[in-house]
Amino acid sequence: MACFLSQTQIYTGGKVVVTRKFHPRDTLKIIEQEKVTTTFMVPTQFNVILELPDKDIYDVSTIRSLVTGAAPLSTRTKEQVIEMFQCDLHEMYGLTETGLITNMKPRDALRKVRCVGQPFFYMEMRIVDERGHDVPHGEVGEIVARGPLLLRAYYKNQDTYNDAMVDGWFYSGDLGRVDEEGYLYLVDRKKDMICSGGVNIYPMDIEEVLHSHGMIREAAVIGVPDSKWGEAVMAFVVLKEGEEMTEADVIRYCKAHLAGYQVPKSVQFISALPRNPSGKTLKRELREPYWIGQEAKI
Structure with missing residues (x-):
């Protein structure tokens, strides 16, 4: 996505600053020194910048717009980013196979919670059920899209x-819903949905609550085998530097903000979530140890 967005600067004779490695403090220094006007960051990068105790000493006033994607931006993080940078924030959704599909424009950034905006003018998007039929507004289904940037094939x-x-539509594997105004809300990855006792549980709902806790940097929720319910909810939590919480603390917080069936049955504290180069959490790596020897696939 960052490569796609930088093309505008290149075409208009602008300057693109490329770093070998991300470091939160160095990023703020570069913004100040190079007078950067636009940049792209994934939610994890925003989170570690927000944790810097000296972040306010850097002049980031040249930033006019920020772009984020690759993973959902929690409401808490979104509010803090806008407050810190005092600029427009675009939250975009897209796939390697389709290019960018939607853009959440700045005017709606805080009005629409957990929303990734409306489709770009060159993209078509639908929400469909298991049979490929369109679902009504507000109902959850799989996101499918088509447009001029659609991938033609996977190599070999x-x-x-x-x-x-x-039929010319790419099935994303992502679950979402569209409201009456045509705005897309991401619900979860289809393969990440947890089925516990016959109830569909969306990890993203639980992760949003965990991310709202002031001591938690990031979190991921998965389903693990359970002899009674089929799957049980398990949370992986990364605490902010210097913070301490227990499993009971996390579960107590979730009970205050979630329905009973959504509350994690267990919590694991880890130093960092496994991610791919684009910043997406590799939940398969979290699930794999718990599903070894199980008949069900992960």
Whole structure:
């Protein structure tokens, strides 16, 4: 996404500052020294910047707009980012296979919670059920899209491509819903949904609550095997530097903000979540140890 967005600067004779490695303090220094006007960061990068005790000593007033994507931005983080940078914030949703699909414009950034905006003019998007039929506004279904940037094939993997493409539409594997104004809300990855006691549980709902806690930097929720319920909710929590919490503390907080069936049955504290180069959490790596020897797939 960052590469796509930097093309505008290149085409208009602007300057693009590229760093070898992300470091929160160095990023703020570069913004100040180079008078950066636009930058792209994933939620994890915003979170570690917000934790810097000396973040306010850097002049970031040249920033006119920030762009984020790759993973959902929690409401708490979004509010803090806007307060710190005092600029426009665009939250975008897209896939490698489709290019950018939607853009949450700054005027709606805080009005629409957990929303990633409306489709770009060149993209078509639908929300469909298991049979490929459109679902009504407000109902959850799979996000499918098509447009001029659509991938033509997977290298040496035509079968996977054929499974994802149906009648010219790319099936994203993401669950979402669209409101009456045409705004898209991400619900979760289809494969990440937890089925516990016959009830569908969306990890993103639980993660949003965990991210709202002042001591938690980031969190991920998965389903683990359970002999009674089929799957049980488990949370992985990364605390902010210097903070301390117990499993009981986390569960107590969740009970105050979630329905009973959504509350994690167990909590693991880890130093960092596994992520791919684009910043997306690798939940498969979190699930794998718990599903070894199980008949169900992860």
